[in-house]
């Protein structure tokens with residue numbers, strides 16, 4: 001995907017945070033965009049914001065209510081989206097949620113909902129759209145996290161979903177290569193979004209202390225790195241220095257990464 005001008009982009013979770021920043025950036029690059037999420041008012045407001053970033057009056061923008069965790073709903077809404085808009089050139093799976101807490105406090109229902117929203121959602125959209133996308137090629141970009149390659153205190157359900165996204169995407173990438181469909185995974189670090197604010201309400205002190213070791217990023221910077229990565233057909237896209245450093249350190253010196261985290265956790269424990 002060398003050029004986003006006149007391309008059709010589907011973005012789940014496009015009404016807020018990283019998804020919205022990505023949609024705004026793509027609107028400035030001449031794309032036609034549909035965003036999907038559950039809350040109608042936020043969707044409409046986001047669509048108008050994205051429209052304001054358009055560079056041509058021929059660009060099309062739309063929004064559709066969708067629950068990515070519900071396969072039947074995804075099937076119905078995505079097929080309608082194709083009817084209205086045509087087959088996407090790029091599918092961005094950005095919808096997600098995080099409610100960090102200690103393992104014992106996380107209910108089975110929360111685990112189930114996290115897996116459905118973060119992981120099954122991607123299976124749902126890809127399985128419906130791929131038969132259409134295969135005909136013309138394109139790009140699928142899934143959103144994981146730094147917590148998709150480092151297990152972080154307080155994120156047992158979230159890490160399970162985000163690690164799985166990387167495995168799923170790696171296997172899919174290999175399968176789709178012959179069809180001219182490229183796949184990438186975005187692994188953002190902590191990013192100042194409405195979702196991050198929600199996350200902070202339940203974060204254990206240990207998790208907050210670990211987060212404080214890295215710099216908070218802003219959604220527009222994450223979106224820039226995301227789009228640059230897609231243009232370069234990178235598989236793993238990690239915005240910012242801290243995230244890249246963590247990825248290299250985890251690969252080369254995993255013991256060091258866990259030593260730093262364990263030390264941080266111990267310090268918090270001593271203060272309690």
Ligand SMILES: NC(=O)c1ccc[n+]([C@@H]2O[C@H](COP(=O)([O-])OP(=O)(O)OC[C@H]3O[C@@H](n4cnc5c(N)ncnc54)[C@H](OP(=O)(O)O)[C@@H]3O)[C@@H](O)[C@H]2O)c1
Nearest residue numbers: 013015016017018037038039067068095096190191193195
């Ligand atoms: N912010 C961070 O620090 C950070 C770090 C690493 C990774 N990430 C990942 O980046 C992605 C975006 O995060 P964000 O911080 O930008 O979140 P955000 O501000 O909370 O936005 C989440 C978006 O997903 C939508 N969404 C949530 N559940 C949905 C569902 N069941 N069906 C359809 N849409 C749904 C939300 O809209 P509705 O609620 O209206 O449905 C909203 O548009 C997520 O996958 C997140 O895990 C974020």
